[in-house]
Amino acid sequence: MSGGAEMIIHPLGAVIAVAFLVSVFGVLGWMLWVPKPIAPPVARARRSVGGVRRLLVPLEWGVTSDRAVELACRLGREQHADVYLAYLLEIPRTRALNAPLHEAEAEQARQTLRNAEEIVKLNRLRAITVIERVRDASEGILRLAREVQPDLMVIGVPSLYSTVRGLFGVLALETILRRAPCEVLVSKMPG
């Protein structure tokens, strides 16, 4: 068996030596690069959003709801939030609240919830679906918010929402914004 002080230059030895040096100094360089400290108000702003763990998205038939769901999912994705999807049916006072739905209405509700659920699943979050019949949209949403106790409510409204009444009409939104027991985010669809 040999050993000793004769010079042996082996290519594998050279490769190991270079890999060793690059690894050691690369790691030390990474270690010495320390991110800057974060000021208290900045930290507070960042982390307060991190506290959003339960989201409520009131839905209606149309593309604005789908977009609101996606927005809500993006806001809750990092913290694995639960997304409550509530399809609201405003029943006119001329009809009984528990009267059977028209087939078209029921299909619209199912289709909207299916789409919304798919969006939530694509974001790897948990979806909880609800269909609510209400006389007044804003009152219905507020009651649901009190029951679910979300951290954030996301409402999508169409770009041309000039209607005064209706599910996401001006009056309903104003009431929700004034009386909601949680943070409310209203997203108006672009152009």
Added chain:
Amino acid sequence: MVEEERKPRPAGLRRDVSVWGSYMWGFADVGASAFVGLGLVISYAQGAAPLAFTVAALVYVLVGLAYTELASAYPVSGGGQYYAMRGLGDFWGTVAGAGLMLSYVIDISLFAAACAGYVNFFMPVITGRAIDSYVLGLGVLQGLNPVWLGETVFIILLLVWLNIRGIKESSWVNEVVGVVVILMECSLIVGGFLLAWDPAFLVEQWRLEFPTFEKLTYGTSLGIISFVGLESISQAAQETRRPATIIPRTSLALTFTVFLFGVSFAVLAAGMVPWQAIAARTDNPVAVLASAIPLFGPLAGAAAALLGAVILFISSNSGIMSASRLAFSMSQYGALPKWFESVHARHATPVRTIWVFSSLGIAGALCAFLTDKVMHTLGSMYAFGASLGYVLVFLSLVRLRFIDSYAPRPFRMPLNIPLRWRGRRVEFPVLACVGMVAISAIFVKVVWSHPAGRIAGPAWVALWVILYLWFRHRSRLPRIGSVPRKWEEIQMAILVEAEEHDLAEQYRAALAQRQREKKRG
């Protein structure tokens, strides 16, 4: 009667340790351990030394990842003892503290003595007499070398002075000296691989000199001492600037670089010199390795002696720092008398703990000078203390993931299984369980095979437990149970004091969320 404890004073220690200082506190300890461990491991693992080192190093990586997670989540002094206390309660915290304290006290005495030994390499040049010529031949003092002992005590006292002056000064010593050590170690490894390493020779040793299974596992269990010391980073956490940001970086960098140094030394040795040559010089294996490198050879002895002295000096320094901070933490949390909590009026350093545990280190050095096979005895005690502490640290990490899931963790051990536990999402750490099994196997091996680990180690822990029970009884605190503490308030105070605003806000948000969830039922 159980009294609720007042909040600890996190502001008691000054935050003076920079990112490089934090890294060097750990490297000072671990880097020197590899210098001592190389010879011991090779003498048992023989041709399979690279395997023994790699297995020990992989276990060490798991320990490193666990410490990184815990030290960044709980940036206070105390290290393993604090984590065990948080996770398992006061009693087990004390047991972990006793194990780790054993390794720190031995660190002080062993490395100060070894440092003096390396300095004595130059004795014939300075005084014209070899160090062995001072050995006494009187009765019980037969074989005692008073000059060497005097040098050892002088080194410990010098380090005591540095540590009382303040961590800034002692950290500065580590930082400057550490740069030199890293550069020299790199030169040695690169020079060895470039000029003298023969893979065929490594294969030949592996084939012809493979040890028995018993020897291989014994060597692997000793190999863990080559990697003891990583927790020094967490001991300095309460004095590190922005600890939750800096510690994950320094801890991961230390884990990775020491893994590279340890395994590289073993692979280099196996491909350069016969294992018997290293085994014959367990006191200075690196010098044997260095002298076998062509071109380096003529200067290798002096260079290795200088390198050894320097790294062992800073390692001993690291031992004093860690022992004193650990005792400081234990006294803060009612595991030791409040007397140890005293901080120097001007330098804000835990002066009493520095004196007490450095004195124990001096006593340890005295004993070492009066015994035979010093390295093996101290090495197994070192392995016993560290592996006991690490087992409890892994256990605490797993439990803390469940009972303190709201505390922000800037770093998490990889490979987790998400679970829902009591309505909450928790992440079960698979690697921590693997690490716990591995380190438990090493612990059992140390207790089973090493006489010192079997007798002296448990005796040390038993003595600590007796003193702990007596102190708790006297202080009217629960003996086996824990003192009720407001951990959340303490944790928040620590984060705010450390100016870790982002983590403090994250914690605040998590606690607010818990409140909301409670309200929702």
